[in-house]
Amino acid sequence: MNELNESEGNLLQNDKLIKTLDTLQTQAKEIAKEVAAADENMEQIEQVTQEYAPLANKASRIFFSLDGMSSIHYLYQYSLQFFMDILFTVIKKSEKLNKVPTSNYEMRREVLTNEFFLKILNSVTRGLLQDHQVLFAIRLV
Numbered sequence: 001m002n003e004l005n006e007s008e009g010n011l012l013q014n015d016k017l018i019k020t021l022d023t024l025q026t027q028a029k030e031i032a033k034e035v036a037a038a039d040e041n042m043e044q045i046e047q048v049t050q051e052y053a054p055l056a057n058k059a060s061r062i063f064f065s066l067d068g069m070s071s072i073h074y075l076y077q078y079s080l081q082f083f084m085d086i087l088f089t090v091i092k093k094s095e096k097l098n099k100v101p102t103s104n105y106e107m108r109r110e111v112l113t114n115e116f117f118l119k120i121l122n123s124v125t126r127g128l129l130q131d132h133q134v135l136f137a138i139r140l141v
Contacts, residue, residue: 051105
């Protein structure tokens with residue numbers, strides 16, 4: 001924009017200034033298109049996030065049920081990493097989930113919830129006393 005400061009006389013006769021302004025106008029239009037596309041993407045991301053919010057709520061409740069097991073016996077302590085490893089395993093390796101279309105959020109949530117619940121139940125109950133296995137299952141429900 002030094003052309004504007006250095007320009008003497010009639011600004012409309014300065015070809016270099018006009019070309020620079022045309023370039024800036026073109027760039028501004030391209031940026032406006034990119035911003036509109038980014039806004040549309042953010043809206044889609046927000047919509048998908050809202051679709052999976054109930055699953056996140058259930059996973060949170062399962063984690064705190066798991067975390068509360070230490071009040072039953074001091075050896076029942078599970079890390080967040082243990083919990084997340086199970087969750088990511090279910091998400092990445094679920095054969096049932098691969099059969100559900102990605103656009104069917106309700107069915108995907110149901111499959112993820114069921115498989116995650118069963119995987120947590122199976123993983124945790126192996127290390128619990130028999131009386132505590134039933135208690136843990138009830139806490140999950």
